[in-house]
Amino acid sequence: MARLRVPVGVLISSDGPYSVVSKSMLCGALLGLDQAQAEHRDLQIDPVIANPRGDNSLYSAMAAEMLASGVRHVVGCYTSSSRKEIIPLFEKADALLWYPSHYEGFESSNNVVYTGAVANQHLLPLVEYLMRNVGRRIFCVGSNYIWAWENNRILREAIGPHGGAVVAERYFPVGCLEFNQIIDAILAARPSFVFNTLIGESSYQFMRDLRAACVAEGIDQARELPVASCTLSEPELAAIGPDAMDGHITSSVYFASLDTPENRRFLMAYRARFPDGPVASADAEATYLAVRLLAAAVAEAGTIEACAVKGAVSSRTIMAPQGEVRIDPETMHPSLTPRIARSNVSGGFTILREAARPIAADPYLIRNSSRFGAAAIWPVLGVAS
Numbered sequence: 001m002a003r004l005r006v007p008v009g010v011l012i013s014s015d016g017p018y019s020v021v022s023k024s025m026l027c028g029a030l031l032g033l034d035q036a037q038a039e040h041r042d043l044q045i046d047p048v049i050a051n052p053r054g055d056n057s058l059y060s061a062m063a064a065e066m067l068a069s070g071v072r073h074v075v076g077c078y079t080s081s082s083r084k085e086i087i088p089l090f091e092k093a094d095a096l097l098w099y100p101s102h103y104e105g106f107e108s109s110n111n112v113v114y115t116g117a118v119a120n121q122h123l124l125p126l127v128e129y130l131m132r133n134v135g136r137r138i139f140c141v142g143s144n145y146i147w148a149w150e151n152n153r154i155l156r157e158a159i160g161p162h163g164g165a166v167v168a169e170r171y172f173p174v175g176c177l178e179f180n181q182i183i184d185a186i187l188a189a190r191p192s193f194v195f196n197t198l199i200g201e202s203s204y205q206f207m208r209d210l211r212a213a214c215v216a217e218g219i220d221q222a223r224e225l226p227v228a229s230c231t232l233s234e235p236e237l238a239a240i241g242p243d244a245m246d247g248h249i250t251s252s253v254y255f256a257s258l259d260t261p262e263n264r265r266f267l268m269a270y271r272a273r274f275p276d277g278p279v280a281s282a283d284a285e286a287t288y289l290a291v292r293l294l295a296a297a298v299a300e301a302g303t304i305e306a307c308a309v310k311g312a313v314s315s316r317t318i319m320a321p322q323g324e325v326r327i328d329p330e331t332m333h334p335s336l337t338p339r340i341a342r343s344n345v346s347g348g349f350t351i352l353r354e355a356a357r358p359i360a361a362d363p364y365l366i367r368n369s370s371r372f373g374a375a376a377i378w379p380v381l382g383v384a385s
Contacts, residue, residue, distance in 0.1 A: 003044040006298050008033065008291070009066040010047055011076030011086075016054025017175040018200030020239045021231075021283050022078050025100060027274045028284030029075055032291030034273065040299045054174075054200075056085045067093045072304045075290050078283070079199070080104060080146040087112060096306045098294055100287040102230060102252070104150035105363040111306065113313060114333045115290040115325075116282075117253045118361050119154050120368040122230040125338040126251035127155060129353055130228055131162035134249070135192020138164060141182060141206065142197030144171040151197050151230065154365070167191050172198065177205045183213045186225070193249070196229040203231070204240045211244035222247020233281035237347045248343040253336040254282040254322040255349040266321035279347075282322075289320050289334075293327065324358050333361030 010029050013022040030047075037045045048071055052058035059077065063086040066074055074090075075098040077083040083099055090097045090111040097112045105118035130138075138159065142148025148171060156166055167189050170182050183206075186194060198206050207227060214221035221227075228249040234256050237245040256267060256279065266288070270280045278284075297313035298304055314329030326335045335358040341349035362368045 003042055004298070004302065004304070005044045005046060006073070006295070006304055007046045007048055007069070007071045008294065009063070009071045009074030009076065010049045011052065011059065011063060011066070011074050012049075012287075013054045013078065013082075014051045016052075016200075017202070018054060018078055020200065020204075020235050020278065021233065021281070022054075024233070024235045024278045024281045024284040025076075025078060025287040027270065027278065028100070028280075028287035029291055031270055031273050031284075032288040032295075035269070036291055036295030040295050043295065043299055045295065052082070054079075056082050060085050060089065063089050067095055072096065072306060073098060073294055073298070073309070075100060075287060075294065077101065080150075083112075084146070094306050096294075096309060098290040100290040101283060102286075104147055104154070105361075105365065106150065108331045108333070108363055110310075112332060113290070113293070113310070113327065114331075114361070114363075115293065116286045116334075117230075117336050117338075118333060118363045119151070119365060120362040121253060121336050121338050121359055122251045123151055123154055124158055124368055125340060125353070125355070126228060126230060126249075127158040127162070127164075129251070129340045130193060130249070131159065131164055134226060134228075136162060136164040137189075137191040138166050138193060138195050139186050139189055139191040140166055140169040140195045140197070141179075141186075142169075142171050143174045143176075143199045143202055145174060147199065148197035152195070155195060172202060174199065174202065176202050179206045179209050183210050186210070187213060187217060187219075190225070194225065194227045196227050197231070199231065201239075203229075204236065207240050207248065208244045232343065233283060234348060235278035235281050237343055238277075238279070242345070245347060246343050246345045249340065249352075250343065250349065251338065251340050252282045253338060254285045255339060255341050255351060256280045257341070257348050257351060258322065260321070260323065262319050262323075263321040285321050289318070289322075289325060292320075293318060326358065328361060331361060331363055333363055335360045 301308040340353040
């Protein structure tokens with residue numbers, strides 16, 4: 001019996017301003033493709049890999065080329081701007097984009113399967129933790145695009161029930177490396193913490209410069225002026241460098257330090273496949289998960305057609321490296337387990353909080369709104385620092 005041919009597009013920027021994260025995503029995709037081919041002998045999985053280099057116009061052109069060649073499933077995009085750039089192409093072609101990045105939510109396309117976290121799984125748990133354990137005065141610094149705008153908007157609404165206040169909100173072009181003036185403003189304002197929605201090299205340079213400025217002023221930045229985010233991952237700690245990688249508070253659904261059988265197997269396979277790095281991250285794990293779900297759904301459906309594959313992946317539960325994951329058939333978003341961690345000098349994360357069970361995605365914050373108070377996902381497993 002002939003095997004079903006499954007061309008799978010991989011649309012990930014292995015170069016450009018956020019390539020540190022994207023290279024990790026590409027590794028997750030490649031590992032997932034290897035394992036999916038070994039597991040599903042009835043499929044012939046043919047990767048079609050493209051590198052848009054962080055350029056939204058290239059995302060659009062390359063996605064269009066893939067779809068025109070007969071590809072019906074593409075795994076990729078890191079930024080919300082690149083995702084929104086190409087979704088209309090998938091809707092027109094009735095193809096599926098498998099989007100593996102955490103994002104701001106307020107979207108649910110019939111032609112996207114999401115495997116990353118949304119605000120009630122990353123930002124609201126972070127707000128709750130910070131308001132209770134760090135402080136209520138916040139200085140927001142972000143890259144000037146959708147991710148930062150939307151997360152800061154949600155943050156402002158979420159801190160209201162906790163008595164929080166945003167003391168300032170500043171945005172910079174993606175790729176910006178000059179932060180002296182804003183760091184002076186942060187030191188003058190002395191907020192409880194900085195909420196960082198900068199991405200890529202901008203984020204790494206900002207954290208290096210903030211740490212250096214605090215050292216010059218005799219301020220213990222990690223303790224007195226911590227940086228919090230929903231994006232920071234293990235490969236990025238190495239990019240920041242040893243002088244400034246520790247003490248940052250991050251909300252995510254996956255950290256490489258998770259001690260589960262599934263994660264141990266994932267890390268062993270990942271390190272064997274990519275001995276020279278980059279190290280595994282939430283972005284790598286979510287991309288790996290997207291590929292594994294895609295292959296399993298195609299195998300079950302017996303076709304690459306989008307409608308049948310969506311039906312097969314709906315309500316599917318998988319034990320991923322992060323834990324149990326289930327795709328909601330109504331939103332095509334996953335149930336995930338929120339976690340809070342602090343970066344350490346070893347280039348990893350120490351987990352501070354862990355939800356007791358997976359939390360259903362609420363992409364439009366219908367069930368989790370400032371009108372009702374931020375989502376109370378704890379009691380927790382783990383110990384507060």
